[in-house]
Amino acid sequence: MTATGQSLTQIANGTKCVIAAIDLSPEARERMFELGLLVGTTIEVVRYAPLGDPVEVKVRGYRLMIPRTDAERIFVVPPIIENKG
Amino acid sequence: MSEGKPLTNIFYVALTGNPNCGKTTVFNALTGLHAKVGNYPGVTVERKEGKLKGTPPDKQIVILDLPGTYSFSPKSLDEQVARDVLFNRIKDIQRLSAVVVIIDAANLQRNLYYATQVIELGYPVIIGLNMMDVAAKNGEIVNIEKISRRLNVPVIPMVASKKEGITALRQAIIEQVSRPAKPIGEISLFLNLPDYYKPEIENIAKLLRECGNAQVNPYAEAALIISDEKALGERGQNYPESVYDAVQEARKRIESAGGDWKTDIIGARYEFISDINAECVTQILNIQETFSDKLDRVLTHRIFGLIIFFLIMLLMFQSIFRLAKLPMDLIATGIGSVNSYVVENMPTGVLTSLITDGVISGVGAVIIFLPQILLLFLFLSLLEDTGYMSRAAFIMDRLMSKVGLHGKSFIPLLSSFACAVPGIMATRTIESNKDRLVTILIAPLMSCSARLPVYAVLISACIPDIKVFGFFKLQGLTLMGAYLFGIILALVMALIFKKTILKGEIPMLLMELPPYKRPTLWTIFRHLWDRFVIFMRQAGTIILGVNIILWFLMSYPKANVETKFNEKRIEIINSTLGVSLTSDNLDGFVKQLKEKTKLTNETETVENKLLSELESIYREEVSERVSNSFAGKLGRTIEPIIKPLGFDWKIGIGILTSFASRETFVSTMAVIYSVESDAQEESLSTLANAFKEQKRSDGTKLFTPLTGISLIVFYICALQCAATIVVVGRETRSWKWTAFQWIYLGILAWTLSFLVWNVGRFLGYS
Numbered sequence: 001m002t003a004t005g006q007s008l009t010q011i012a013n014g015t016k017c018v019i020a021a022i023d024l025s026p027e028a029r030e031r032m033f034e035l036g037l038l039v040g041t042t043i044e045v046v047r048y049a050p051l052g053d054p055v056e057v058k059v060r061g062y063r064l065m066i067p068r069t070d071a072e073r074i075f076v077v078p079p080i081i082e083n084k085g
Numbered sequence: 086m087s088e089g090k091p092l093t094n095i096f097y098v099a100l101t102g103n104p105n106c107g108k109t110t111v112f113n114a115l116t117g118l119h120a121k122v123g124n125y126p127g128v129t130v131e132r133k134e135g136k137l138k139g140t141p142p143d144k145q146i147v148i149l150d151l152p153g154t155y156s157f158s159p160k161s162l163d164e165q166v167a168r169d170v171l172f173n174r175i176k177d178i179q180r181l182s183a184v185v186v187i188i189d190a191a192n193l194q195r196n197l198y199y200a201t202q203v204i205e206l207g208y209p210v211i212i213g214l215n216m217m218d219v220a221a222k223n224g225e226i227v228n229i230e231k232i233s234r235r236l237n238v239p240v241i242p243m244v245a246s247k248k249e250g251i252t253a254l255r256q257a258i259i260e261q262v263s264r265p266a267k268p269i270g271e272i273s274l275f276l277n278l279p280d281y282y283k284p285e286i287e288n289i290a291k292l293l294r295e296c297g298n299a300q301v302n303p304y305a306e307a308a309l310i311i312s313d314e315k316a317l318g319e320r321g322q323n324y325p326e327s328v329y330d331a332v333q334e335a336r337k338r339i340e341s342a343g344g345d346w347k348t349d350i351i352g353a354r355y356e357f358i359s360d361i362n363a364e365c366v367t368q369i370l371n372i373q374e375t376f377s378d379k380l381d382r383v384l385t386h387r388i389f390g391l392i393i394f395f396l397i398m399l400l401m402f403q404s405i406f407r408l409a410k411l412p413m414d415l416i417a418t419g420i421g422s423v424n425s426y427v428v429e430n431m432p433t434g435v436l437t438s439l440i441t442d443g444v445i446s447g448v449g450a451v452i453i454f455l456p457q458i459l460l461l462f463l464f465l466s467l468l469e470d471t472g473y474m475s476r477a478a479f480i481m482d483r484l485m486s487k488v489g490l491h492g493k494s495f496i497p498l499l500s501s502f503a504c505a506v507p508g509i510m511a512t513r514t515i516e517s518n519k520d521r522l523v524t525i526l527i528a529p530l531m532s533c534s535a536r537l538p539v540y541a542v543l544i545s546a547c548i549p550d551i552k553v554f555g556f557f558k559l560q561g562l563t564l565m566g567a568y569l570f571g572i573i574l575a576l577v578m579a580l581i582f583k584k585t586i587l588k589g590e591i592p593m594l595l596m597e598l599p600p601y602k603r604p605t606l607w608t609i610f611r612h613l614w615d616r617f618v619i620f621m622r623q624a625g626t627i628i629l630g631v632n633i634i635l636w637f638l639m640s641y642p643k644a645n646v647e648t649k650f651n652e653k654r655i656e657i658i659n660s661t662l663g664v665s666l667t668s669d670n671l672d673g674f675v676k677q678l679k680e681k682t683k684l685t686n687e688t689e690t691v692e693n694k695l696l697s698e699l700e701s702i703y704r705e706e707v708s709e710r711v712s713n714s715f716a717g718k719l720g721r722t723i724e725p726i727i728k729p730l731g732f733d734w735k736i737g738i739g740i741l742t743s744f745a746s747r748e749t750f751v752s753t754m755a756v757i758y759s760v761e762s763d764a765q766e767e768s769l770s771t772l773a774n775a776f777k778e779q780k781r782s783d784g785t786k787l788f789t790p791l792t793g794i795s796l797i798v799f800y801i802c803a804l805q806c807a808a809t810i811v812v813v814g815r816e817t818r819s820w821k822w823t824a825f826q827w828i829y830l831g832i833l834a835w836t837l838s839f840l841v842w843n844v845g846r847f848l849g850y851s
Contacts, residue, residue: 026347031595033351034156036195041355046381050391051483056598060194061223063598065479067486070595 005077008045009055009068016044017076024073032074036060042079095145096262097179098137099170101203102187103196104153105472105599107215110245111187112150113611115255122615126177128818130166131513139255146262148185149178155195157202158313161516171206173300183209183261185254190220190227190242191600193366197358204238207270207302211257212240213250219600224370231365237272246605271302276353277360281342285311285335292328311335312350377472377600385476394480397473398499401464405457405503406534412456420449438640439633447632447745454504454746454808457534458620459613461500461507466612468496470604474514475596482594488576489583491594494524498575501531502568505809506620509816519587523579525813526826529804530575532568535747539800540567542751546776547793563794571801574833620808631745631807635716639742644713650706654699661695675699704759711756716741730799730835731792731842733781743805750800791845795838802834 005020019041022029037043037059046056046063053068066074100115102108112120116135125132130152137146151170152163159165169175171184186203188196204210212232220227233240239257243250274286289307293299299306310317310324310332320329339346383389424441431437468474478492485492493515501508508528515521532540541564548560648668655666658674666674682692711717712735720737727737735757742753751772758775779787804810804827814823 030158030347030351031160033348033355034158034198035595036198036355038348038352038355047385049385049479049482050387051480053483053486054479054594056385056479060192062192062195065475065482065594065596065598067482067594 005075008043008057008066008071008074008076011045011076013045013047016042016079018042018079019074020077021075022073023075024070028070035064037064037074043074043076094143095147095179096182097147097149098258098262099149099151099181099184100187101151101154101167101171101184101199103155103189103192103199105597106153106187106189106192106196107245108150108153108187110605110608111185111213111215111243111251111254112148113608114245114248114251115148115258120611120615122619124818125166125175128162128166130163137255137258140259144259144262146182146258148258149181154199156199157309158315162518163516171203171208171301172306181208182266183211183258185211185213185258187213187215187243187245189216190214191216191223191225193220193227194355194358194362197361198354201236201275201354201358202305204236205272205274205302205305205308207272207305209261209264209267210238211254211261212236212238213243213245213254214240215243215245215250217242217249218244218247222372223375224368224372226367226369228365228367232361235361235365236275246603269299269302271304274304274308275357276308276350277356278349278353279342279344281339281344282349282353285339289328289331289335292331293324296325296328308350311339311346312348314347375600380601381476381598384473385479390476390480394477402502405460405464409456409460413453416449416453416456420445420453435640439636442640443633443636444629447629447636454506454535455617455620457503458507459617461503462613462616463609465496465500465507465511466609467604469514470602470608470612472599472601475598478596479598488579490520490523490579493594493596494520497524498528498531501528501533504533504535505529505531505806506812507616509809509812510616510619512816519583522817522822523582523587525816526582526822526829527575527578529806529809529826529830530571530578530801532571532801533747533806535806536567536800538748538751539743540564540797542754542772542776543788543793543797543800545770546773547788547790549790563797567797567801570798574801578833620812627811628745628807635742635745635749638716638719639711639714641715642713644710646706646709646713650702650709653702657698657702658695661691661698701759704756708757708759711738726835729842730838731795732799733787735779736796740799740803740805743800745807747800747805785851789851791842791850794845795842798841799834799838802830802837804830 005017008017011017019037019039021039022032022037024032032038041059044058046058048055048068049065054065055068055071056063056065057071058064100108100112112133112135115137117138120133120135123132124130133150134147135150137148140146149170151167154164154167156164157168157171159168166175170178171181173180184203184206186200188200200212214227214229214232217227227242229240229242241250241253241257243254245251276282278286286304286307289311290303293303293306310328317323317329317332320326324332336346339349384393424445427437427441427445431440465474468477474496477496480492481495482492485494494512497508497511497515499508500511505528508531509525512521512524512528515524544560544563548563551559553559553562651668651671654675655668655671658664658666658671664674678692678696682690682696716738717734719741720734723737723741724732724734727733727740732740735754738757739750739753743750754776755772758772758779760772760775776788777786781787810823810827813826814820817823
């Protein structure tokens with residue numbers, strides 16, 4: 001699979017970026033979409049759990065924890081201009 | 086009122102919304118104490134409904150609190166039930182007169198995703214825009230009128246935790262149901278979809294309308310079954326074959342037009358919502374970090390987060406054991422005095438024995454653990470309502486994932502150290518059914534507080550009171566070992582279950598971390614009350630029943646030993662006091678003797694010594710009766726099974742009677758070994774000494790360290806708890822899994838005890 005941008009796990013805490021692709025199973029993708037993580041949505045890595053997994057992200061004004069292995073399959077690009085999320 | 090046709094005046098109103106939107110608080114405020122908690126038919130999803138307070142007398146409005154839901158594509162049983170109710174697919178729930186959707190104003194977009202889905206169904210909808218105060222604190226101003234206009238439904242601003250907006254919501258509900266019922270509306274969808282979708286939705290909607298039985302807006306249903314494979318189901322499963330085929334064709338056309346039918350509709354909805362959000366919400370302050378965020382900085386911090394987590398868990402356990410001790414002692418004393426009151430005021434006989442040893446001690450066995458159970462529920466609902474529960478899952482997820490579970494299993498397992506009953510009931514928050522089942526299956530391996538008295542007496546009887554490495558007491562180490570062994574065993578079993586019978590794709594855990602909240606007293610009280618009722622109704626009755634059966638097994642058949650022991654009594658009285666008593670006036674003489682000693686305060690008199698000797702004759706008599714009872718016979722029957730574990734038939738009786746609850750082992754053994762047993766602390770050492778005196782038939786000691794460890798291992802594993810079995814049956818809704826758990830733990834107990842005993846003896850231990 002060719003995916004654009006960096007994996008979400010390569011992004012430093014507190015950095016805002018935009019989802020470019022979600023390379024997960026159809027069911028997982030659907031759930032992510034329903035919770036508001038769509039291609040083009042602004043996402044921010046808040047922090048990792050004390051033991052390194054899962055990762056807490058901020059999206060559409062709320063916080064969500066995502067397992068590290070799934071976060072690795074979310075690809076992001078830096079925000080181009082002021083992006084409404 | 087109109088008594089002839091009462092049904093026409095009952096209106097059902099569903100209350101729905103995302104998890105963490107404050108729905109439960111709204112429900113409690115709307116219904117007060119008039120709520121009923123049950124289950125939906127055939128599933129363990131909790132069904133909560135209550136009458137709306139303040140309804141005019143000619144009407145009855147029932148509020149149905151649906152489980153928290155993110156969407157109509159269910160990922161858990163809870164979500165499925167919520168959807169089925171709204172789609173009018175659950176038989177014993179009548180058609181909804183209105184739907185109230187609660188929305189978290191501080192998390193508007195994701196909440197609107199679900200709210201727009203509900204509105205599209207075509208019911209009269211009222212939106213409760215909750216947590217307006219949190220939104221304001223975040224610097225957001227939400228324009229109520231604009232939202233109401235865009236969604237075309239009434240919107241009521243609320244702060245449910247402060248009861249703001251409740252009256253307005255109640256009024257809106259009453260007004261809505263007072264209007265004449267209209268057929269389901271065919272409103273247009275809140276979707277910014279590409280043009281090529283429109284004819285497809287139109288077409289499927291037409292088919293749905295034609296095949297009759299359209300329960301909701303056919304456009305909404307059409308959009309759902311185009312995008313969701315599970316909602317469509319197999320060919321001919323949920324929908325007629327014509328509909329199924331039409332959907333498949335529609336999907337193909339969408340694909341060839343360059344669309345993705347699985348996600349386009351979700352995206353189109355969020356686009357619509359983003360528009361609403363931009364139009365109706367004004368950000369007046371740019372708040373970088375809310376109070377909740379700051380709290381999270383500490384509470385989920387790499388180091389402090391872990392420390393605080395362990396401190397909270399420690400505090401929880403310390404207070405459960407410390408705070409529960411006093412009420413538990415009081416209950417024990419209370420039961421004791423009720424028992425002796427009955428004994429003193431009723432004629433000796435079968436009925437008295439049934440009431441005291443059967444009913445009262447049965448009730449006692451139920452309520453003795455109530456303080457612990459309720460305290461645990463209190464902590465659990467505090468953790469849940471403040472929002473810390475999801476942080477605990479966040480922190481522990483990594484650890485739990487090593488055995489194939491996720492963070493949400495941690496708290497239920499931890500609770501099981503106090504009592505498996507609330508632990509198992511707390512597994513309801515686990516979405517994945519398989520994970521929930523694994524958690525339930527291993528929960529009893531956590532040593533609960535009922536096992537502590539068993540461990541305590543066995544350790545002090547069997548483990549020498551020595552120190553190892555200079556300062557560790559061996560007895561203490563053994564106790565710690567018992568707890569650790571249970572934990573390790575539980576984790577190993579979890580791994581085995583996840584790899585074998587409960588294998589399945591590891592569900593992705595996308596868990597929300599809601600902002601911290603101050604819990605409301607009322608919600609917590611309600612929560613406690615609901616749990617209390619469930620526990621008493623389900624477990625209470627069964628434990629009582631089991632106890633009466635045990636009483637019967639231990640009292641029948643009546644062995645004819647009275648004459649033998651009366652002769653003993655007469656002999657000792659005659660020789661001590663120099664009287665010539667016969668069996669005719671024995672009872673009267675003993676009574677007089679008791680009263681006489683009560684009057685004098687001296688304790689060292691001949692009469693007192695005589696009384697205590699009579700007491701021990703009585704205990705011997707009881708012991709012999711039990712040995713000759715059904716329970717005694719059963720103990721002998723199972724002896725061949727438990728002999729390879731190092732146990733004799735008397736221990737067998739103890740194991741059998743532990744079935745009601747494990748701590749019964751201690752009192753049963755006290756009866757069998759004719760030791761005085763009451764709640765006093767010295768009785769533990771008396772009992773332990775009695776254990777130490779027991780011999781096998783070959784004259785060697787029965788309770789060696791090896792026997793003790795073997796028996797402790799047995800008690801760690803075996804599921805000897807009627808309450809747990811009942812609760813597992815209720816929570817899994819499957820007698821097969823309940824039976825499976827009992828059997829697997831039984832096999833585990835036998836096998837491991839067998840290994841301990843035989844390997845130990847092979848290595849030369851006794």
